[in-house]
Amino acid sequence: MKVNWASSPGNTPKQDTSKHYHIFVGDLSPEIETQQLREAFAPFGEISF
Numbered sequence: 001m002k003v004n005w006a007s008s009p010g011n012t013p014k015q016d017t018s019k020h021y022h023i024f025v026g027d028l029s030p031e032i033e034t035q036q037l038r039e040a041f042a043p044f045g046e047i048s049f
Contacts, residue, residue, distance in 0.1 A: 025037065
């Protein structure tokens, strides 16, 4: 796994994302729908798209 921290433009303070986790899920079958992803990842906590 490689983690890259995003930087804020200018002097804008960065939002605290220390408790956020980002997972990229790609190369999925065209038949996969958003609801199926929500159901698959729901046991792990709050999900945003």
